[in-house]
Every structure is written in structure tokens, then in C-alpha cells.
Amino acid sequence: MGLDEEARERLADIVTLQPTKNKELQDRWGMESGSEVHQYLEHVLGEYYYRDDDSLIRATEKGVDLVDVEPSVPPEEEGGLPEMIRVPTLHAQVLDVLGGPEERSESVVSVLGKLREELDIDPDVDEVRSALQSLRRKSVVEVEYRTVPTFRLAVERDAFEVQTID
Secondary structure (H helix, E strand, O other), X not given: OOOOHHHHHHHHHHHHHOOEOHHHHHHHHOOOOHHHHHHHHHHHOHHHEEEOOOOOEEEOHHHHHHOOOOOOOOHHHOOOOOOEEEEOHHHHHHHHHOOOOOOOOEOHHHHHHHHXXXXXXXXXXXXXXXXXXXXXXXXXXXXXXXXXXXXEEOOOHHHOEEEEOO
């Protein structure tokens, strides 16, 4: 059975966002809950996605081949640093202001303040938190747990290329 246009677009989202979580797809697809995302994945995209060892959602090779987009993190680079990541604009902006690997890690609120101050944008704090967690899953940001989770680049900025997808 073939996929309709909406299903192909959603599969392309998985390919470009992988590794990802239900919540990220829920926000992207405008669904009410993670359960709704799970049901959609199981019933519509079942043969085109899988969950990795960390329960993160990834496209199968068949799924990647079916859509005309490049994976954000190619499957052969799992666990390693990708040469290029494909991310939404806000994620790229977070990378622009986030401290480097030798700098002190920053809280979500600190990163939000830098986005407001340096880039004159005002995203929601939950969007910034989600962006940081997504970048962590792509291995370009690391988390340090202090009183609150704090973040910094895992590697130098020139170690990877960033391409925006929206």
C-alpha cells in the first residue's frame, strides 16, 4: 500500500528530524498527544520507522528512500558526530548563541535571554528547551546536570555544518 501526500510529508519530517521523540512530532504535526503520534506511526508509517536503543524515532532505510529529503543525521553516523545536521531555524539560532565546549554550560533561561538579546527574537521557553534537547540527541550539544539541566556545545562550531529545514 502506498502512502498519501500527508503521510509522505510526515515521513519526511521523521527523516529530517531524526533522532526524534513523540513530543517533537506532536508539535510539528499539530496533534493533541504523544499517544496520537504513536497511533499514527504504528498504523500509517509502521514499516517506515523504528525506535533505536534510546527509544528515539528514526526512519528505516526504506523510509529514507521513499522521500526526497536528506536525513538530519545519517543512519551510519549513529552515536558519532555528524558532519552536517538539518534543523529548524530556531535550533540553528540556539546553536549560534550557545556557549562552546570549553565554556560554562547554560540553563534554558540563559539561552532564551541570549536569543532575545543577541538575535532579537522571543521564542517560548518550551521551544528553546525542546530545541536544546533535540540538538543533544543529534550529538552537537551536551547537557550538564547542576541545579537545573544546563547545556553547551559538545564540539567546536566548525566541527559540523548546519542547514535549516524550514
